Amino acid sequence: MDIQDTESRDNRPGRRGFLTLAAAVGAATALGGLPAFTASAAPLRPTESPMLTAADAAKNLLWWQAPGSSGSMIEQGLPVGNGRLGALTGNDPASELLTITDATLWTGGPNDTLQSDGQFPYGRDDFGSLTLLAELTVDIPDHDLGSVNNYRRSLDLAQGLVSASYDISGVTYRRQIFASRPDDVIVLHFTQQGGGAYTGTVSLAGTHGESTTVSAGRCASFGGSFANGLKYGAAVTASSSTGKVTVDGGSISFSGCRDLTVVVSGGTDYAPDPATGFRSPSVDPQHLAVTKVRNAAGHSASTLLHTHVADFRPLFAQLELDLGTSSAAQRELDTWERVQARYRDDVPDPELEAAYLQFGRYLMISGSRGSLPMGLQGPWLDGNDPDWMGDYHTDINIQMNYWMADRAGLSECFDAFADYCLAQLPSWTDATRRLFNSPTNRYRNSSGRIAGWTVAISTNPYGGGGWWWHPAGNAWLCHNLFEHYEYTQDRAYLEKVYPLIKGAVQFWEARLITTTVTDASGAPREVLIADSDWSPEQGPLDAKGITYAQELVWSLFGNYRTATRVLGRDADHSRTVDGLRERLYLPVVSPTTGWLEEWMSPDNLGETTHRHLSPLFGLFPGDRIRPDASTPKDILDGATALLTARGMDSFGWANAWRSLCWARLKDAEKAYQLVVHNLKPSVDGSNGSAMNLFDIYQVEQGRGIFQIDANFGTPSAVIEMLVYSRPGHVELLPALPTAWAASGSVSGVGVRGGFVAALSWKNGKVTRATLTSVGGRTTTVVAGGASQQISLQPGESVTLRSFG
Amino acid sequence: MRSSSYPALPAVPAGSLSRTARATLVLAVTAALATAVPAAATQAEAAGKTAATAAAPTADATSGTAAKPYMGWSSWSMQSSKYPGLNPDGDYSYLTQANVLKQTDALATKLKKYGYDYVNIDAGWWRDNTWKPEYDQYGRQAPDPLRFPDGMKPVADHIHAKGLKAGIYLPVGLEKEAYGDGKVPVWNAPGCTTADIVYPDLRTTNGWDSSYKLDFDNPCAQKYVDSQAQMFADWGYDFLKLDGVGPGSFKSGDNYDNVADVAAWHQAIAATGRPIHLEISWSLDIGHAADWKQYSNGWRIETDVECYCNTLVTWENSVNDRWNDAPAWSHKAGPGGWNDLDSLDVGNGAMDGLTKAERQSYMTLWAINKSPLYTGDDLTRLDGYGVSLLTNQEVIAVDQSDSPVARPVTPMGDQQVWGTRNADGSYTVALFNLGDSPASVSADWASFGFAGNASVRDLWNKQNLGTYKNRITEALPAHGSRLFTVRPGGTTLATTSYEAESAANTLSGNASVAGCDACSGGNKVGNLYLGGKLQFNHITVQKDGIYTVKVAYVSGDPRSVTVFSNTGNGTSLPFPSTGDWGTVDTVSVQLALKAGSNTITFDSGSGYAPDIDRISVPQTN
Incomplete structure (x- = not known):
């Protein structure tokens, strides 16, 4: 390939360089974790309209021809969110419903009294649960769905906007709903053309038995507190340029309004600070919510919209994806019809498949900015008892959520995850030191030593763990934390998370035990292995040296070495850890099954098609097992055989992980098949995509659960099919499936080593690729069998053409 | 009582x-x-x-x-x-x-x-x-x-x-x-x-x-x-x-x-x-x-x-x-x-x-x-x-009215379209959403044998909705309906028919050709049960697209069949009863076809499927 040109750094479309429209964003995403709900500075208002033209917006528009059901909001509600507040919107003409959640509205607490078995309680009172904040209803009784025509609603992914429109008797009614981060409110704006008017009621109801009352300034609000002392509140106001709006008890009535603007906000006094008991004593959430809605309501709906879009759009625009052109017939279908047709006909729909990735990005921008990170559902609930508490599962789920951030041009959204881990670290450290070696904990260190920190399988935002101890969870979390550094080369960030990485290393220094294995040559060899552990979430509960832990620790120790060198710290300790790493046992291939062993046993001790791919960490997200000469063939074959045995028919996140692994093995068609698998329409709770594209996991016949991880893991797989990277190495189109081969392009893809890639292809071959350094210096670019070393200064770009 | x-x-x-x-x-x-x-x-x-x-x-x-x-x-x-x-x-x-x-x-x-x-x-x-x-x-x-x-x-x-x-x-x-x-x-x-x-x-x-x-x-x-x-x-x-x-x-x-x-x-x-x-x-x-x-x-x-x-x-x-x-x-x-x-x-x-x-x-x-x-x-x-x-x-x-009793023109899922032809050439068309959530329902004019523009009268809301091309789609509440009179603007839909009994087709399992007085060609394919399949071969269209394919069938009781084109997964579609085993009715299904030759398969799966008389494929989509 030829290097065509190197752009000067003056031209750089840097990682965060697109943010010109939203100067206020930088402060909000500053490292260190602001309180979740706090008085905010006056938003920067754009001076020009940031709105896309309708044609441009159409490129990233999902649409439907029916509203959602109030009884099926999880499957049918359209999500909006401002990074902290999330809401599902139903969009029924006669009864708009929003189920509103604040990411910090958690019951529970430190949960640091273990059960008799040395494990954690896992209930909604002790461990806690994410819960719903409020239900907002805008009733417009005359707009019965049975009498409207041409109903349509859409989710504008690029601008963060839900819209609905319909006709009644010659009048076209429209509504827009968006969650603004700058104004920290959710806005509903109702308009019409043709001489219509709105008459009805706005109601804001708490979901924990609160009463809504009148507040000053035509607001209705409520407040309350949980048994754990967490205070919360929410407020709503409404206004119209015509007609009559009155606050009446707990609701707001409106009549004869040619337009109507409803503004709602809410939050808690949660603070990501163990020193204050995870509370912000100065915050009165109800009062603050009233203040926020009154402040926002002082601006026109279009000002609020422009402010929101100026904030949202630049983030979204950081990655563009074109997987090819869909047919005219496919384009005529609405999103749900398209999902159904994709499955029914098995005809690729590249635009839908690209939209699925962009939907994941939309969710991340909406759900992961400036507050707690996204757990199993992000901030989108339809009730107060989300399955598994809507918590942070540390044995794949939260990791998968955040694999996508850097890969898909949303490094900013990773901060919520890193800030969370940092804020929890003191509590995790304290709990580990006090409780991990409890004599009844089957995972305790048999040496009796203890250091550093680890976590339980479930974690909450109060430093608490739930369910069982998860010794390797620390290394799993640190893998994400370190990869973010690899993508961004952000030294200040690495400095910040270094205590997490070092603490995890220290934990493993204390935990590893010695055993003797026999090498293939027959020679005995002393190795270090992990103490008793459980390979998530199957097989023996107390196996030593499980592949999952061995691979994670191997990765952790390697990353620690890099971190100490970058930061110039702990050189001696790093050498000690290097020595341990060299002695770490690494898995072999079972002579019985031909699979890479999951346990230190030739036997299959678990379920052949188990959902977790824990022993394949080295394949993805790790890099130890690679389809090149660096990996012994038997190991590669054993990993491939294990992945093959796990099968192609799992669900959501498990399919996504499989797809990621097949992408790493460059099996494009298998990787694609698993992406498509997650697009299968979910019917009556079956596995697949709901009408709103939320991923549904069927727990029992007729009951499906929303698990957001697949909505992020599947896009990560799409990216991995297009770009593989590790520090010093980038491969373009490693696993491009036939369905997308004709032509396409992607820009904004994060590259480990500190670059951002853009590339175009035709007939399966890269035609043009641009790498921009966001901190990286050199790397090798591989495409179409050719490879090229490039060197750049931060901010510089290079464009490559003419690939083998 | x-x-x-x-x-x-x-x-x-x-x-x-x-x-x-x-x-x-x-x-x-x-x-x-x-x-x-x-x-x-x-x-x-x-x-x-x-x-x-x-x-x-x-x-x-x-x-x-x-x-x-x-x-x-x-x-x-x-x-x-x-x-x-x-x-x-x-x-x-x-x-x-x-x-x-x-x-x-x-x-x-x-x-x-x-x-x-x-x-x-x-x-x-x-x-x-x-x-x-x-x-x-x-x-x-x-x-x-x-x-x-x-x-x-x-x-x-x-x-x-x-x-x-x-x-x-x-x-x-x-x-x-x-x-x-x-x-x-x-x-x-x-x-x-x-x-x-x-x-x-x-x-x-x-x-x-x-x-x-x-x-x-x-x-x-x-x-x-x-x-x-x-x-x-x-x-x-x-x-x-x-x-x-x-x-x-x-x-x-x-x-x-x-x-x-x-x-x-x-x-x-x-x-x-x-x-x-x-x-x-x-x-x-x-x-x-x-x-x-x-x-x-x-x-x-x-x-x-x-x-x-x-x-x-x-x-x-x-x-x-x-x-x-x-x-x-x-x-x-x-x-x-x-x-x-x-x-x-x-x-x-x-x-x-x-x-x-x-x-x-x-x-x-x-x-x-x-x-x-x-x-x-x-x-x-x-x-x-x-x-x-x-x-x-x-x-x-x-x-x-003197019009015949309406029949479903789609399979019997949660969303259904029923209709009948009126003496004046218009059609009575009903949309139903029997599901528990709001849903959109589309009536494709092709299901009724015409194409292009048609004017639509909304009988319940007593208003003319104007002209709709090829189909009308409406959002229906849970358990909701719409009732229209649809007046075709003129064009009849040209279709190509393929007989189930044609020697060009592939029958598998127990599927077999049987005589049928009411069927076109005097024959149908039956015994579509427990894995029996009928695959129409060489279904030829000029353009890639999603086609409304009319299926003429016989079924004395309501039966489901999985229908798919080419390598599709298909959907299990409940066909309404035709009343007895001597009467032919039709329903329409949506299938993607590519330019050139295609297959369309009726798969009984693990159940009992209707007998198939023939299918009609629009010459344009």
Whole structure:
């Protein structure tokens, strides 16, 4: 390939360089974790309209021809969110419903009294649960769905906007709903053309038995507190340029309004600070919510919209994806019809498949900015008892959520995850030191030593763990934390998370035990292995040296070495850890099954098609097992055989992980098949995509659960099919499936080593690729069998053409 | 009334026959007709007809009966309900003279001008509030003096005086309590007693086994039916619901074969010279449709719509079942005899137990199926929405029109499209969303055989929606519907047909070609079960696209089949019954086809699939 040109750094479309429209964003995403709900500075208002033209917006528009059901909001509600507040919107003409959640509205607490078995309680009172904040209803009784025509609603992914429109008797009614981060409110704006008017009621109801009352300034609000002392509140106001709006008890009535603007906000006094008991004593959430809605309501709906879009759009625009052109017939279908047709006909729909990735990005921008990170559902609930508490599962789920951030041009959204881990670290450290070696904990260190920190399988935002101890969870979390550094080369960030990485290393220094294995040559060899552990979430509960832990620790120790060198710290300790790493046992291939062993046993001790791919960490997200000469063939074959045995028919996140692994093995068609698998329409709770594209996991016949991880893991797989990277190495189109081969392009893809890639292809071959350094210096670019070393200064770009 | 209502009734002590109390009254009303019968022809008129006037009975008095599906009111829904206050004196006690007259007056005032003209008294008029029956000295049902203190004739007179028609009710067979040790004489049949009209072994019949089966080998049996018919004619009734009729009423077997009873009633009614509409109930066996058609004017195709609960009906018990029940019967109805879907309880949301959307869908299905439209609501308490439904003349006109009964043009999923072609070239098109969430439903013009622009009239909302190209899509609420008249703009859709029996196709499993008189080419492919497959090969189109493929099929019962093109996964599609194994109907399915040659496969999977006659593929999409 030829290097065509190197752009000067003056031209750089840097990682965060697109943010010109939203100067206020930088402060909000500053490292260190602001309180979740706090008085905010006056938003920067754009001076020009940031709105896309309708044609441009159409490129990233999902649409439907029916509203959602109030009884099926999880499957049918359209999500909006401002990074902290999330809401599902139903969009029924006669009864708009929003189920509103604040990411910090958690019951529970430190949960640091273990059960008799040395494990954690896992209930909604002790461990806690994410819960719903409020239900907002805008009733417009005359707009019965049975009498409207041409109903349509859409989710504008690029601008963060839900819209609905319909006709009644010659009048076209429209509504827009968006969650603004700058104004920290959710806005509903109702308009019409043709001489219509709105008459009805706005109601804001708490979901924990609160009463809504009148507040000053035509607001209705409520407040309350949980048994754990967490205070919360929410407020709503409404206004119209015509007609009559009155606050009446707990609701707001409106009549004869040619337009109507409803503004709602809410939050808690949660603070990501163990020193204050995870509370912000100065915050009165109800009062603050009233203040926020009154402040926002002082601006026109279009000002609020422009402010929101100026904030949202630049983030979204950081990655563009074109997987090819869909047919005219496919384009005529609405999103749900398209999902159904994709499955029914098995005809690729590249635009839908690209939209699925962009939907994941939309969710991340909406759900992961400036507050707690996204757990199993992000901030989108339809009730107060989300399955598994809507918590942070540390044995794949939260990791998968955040694999996508850097890969898909949303490094900013990773901060919520890193800030969370940092804020929890003191509590995790304290709990580990006090409780991990409890004599009844089957995972305790048999040496009796203890250091550093680890976590339980479930974690909450109060430093608490739930369910069982998860010794390797620390290394799993640190893998994400370190990869973010690899993508961004952000030294200040690495400095910040270094205590997490070092603490995890220290934990493993204390935990590893010695055993003797026999090498293939027959020679005995002393190795270090992990103490008793459980390979998530199957097989023996107390196996030593499980592949999952061995691979994670191997990765952790390697990353620690890099971190100490970058930061110039702990050189001696790093050498000690290097020595341990060299002695770490690494898995072999079972002579019985031909699979890479999951346990230190030739036997299959678990379920052949188990959902977790824990022993394949080295394949993805790790890099130890690679389809090149660096990996012994038997190991590669054993990993491939294990992945093959796990099968192609799992669900959501498990399919996504499989797809990621097949992408790493460059099996494009298998990787694609698993992406498509997650697009299968979910019917009556079956596995697949709901009408709103939320991923549904069927727990029992007729009951499906929303698990957001697949909505992020599947896009990560799409990216991995297009770009593989590790520090010093980038491969373009490693696993491009036939369905997308004709032509396409992607820009904004994060590259480990500190670059951002853009590339175009035709007939399966890269035609043009641009790498921009966001901190990286050199790397090798591989495409179409050719490879090229490039060197750049931060901010510089290079464009490559003419690939083998 | 249905079988399950009986366990709730008080047991009738053996031998407690009461056949004397009403004797005087019964004799008194055998006088000549006080009110003349309405001419049959006037029943054909839809909204706006005037009150029936005197007309002499014709020689064949029933010839014009039920030229259109009848319309009116029935007492049973309120009798059967536990809705507060309806049945203060025990189950079914709503049925009283006062209530019937009250409803008569309300019908006359509010609904008569829209065509509702029957006031039908249902079960229990001859039973007291403990459900104890009463009979005259001839073993004929006699009105309960508490319920009908003036007897039945004055009630009919009152109904007629309001310009309406009167209906009455009987269970089929000789009610056990009327047997009287076999010694009860039959009216106007010298020498005949009840012992002569039933079998010596007293075999029972009807849906509740509440009657002895009549033995028509003995002419006395016909005489008994004649005596009942004459009694009703004498009282001036214009309508009889004969209930518990089999095969049907959840019964089968010789004892429950009441075809002879229905024929006897047909004959008996003719003999009275009075045109009395004969409606039979319930869940009648479709295998005897020809008999029902020959001898009656309408047949309840399935079980009761009533829920026997705190409302009149509920959506799930059993209104929504009718969507699956109706298609099998679509070819059975016509002038003189109609598919009766049961009461139309849409007049008062609270009492009906239905949402607005459900009420509209309910009436839409009834109308497009040309079911009789009789409400069981309290007509004195109709709500505004109920009135707007029951009095929508455009929708009533669909029911009363000369168009064929509508059929589903899509498979029977949660979202369905039904339609029929009208004489003027327009189509009646109904969209249904039977799902529990709002959903969009599209009617593709290709399903009806045309393409391009068509103008759409919204019958429920009474407005012209304008022109729609190739399809119309609307958002429907849960359990909701829309009803349109669609007028094609001109172009007929050109299609290419492929016969299932073609040698070019691939059959697998037990699938095989079979003769079929009604099928194009005289053959079809059947035995599509348990993995049997039919793959059409070489389906050729010019352009990639999603095509509306029409499937002509035969299926005597509702069956599902998975349909897919090329390597698609397909969807399991429930095809509605065509009514029998000799009738061909069509539904349309959406499939992607690519330019060039394609396959389309019908896979029975793990079930039993319909027989396939042929498919028709549009030449353009």
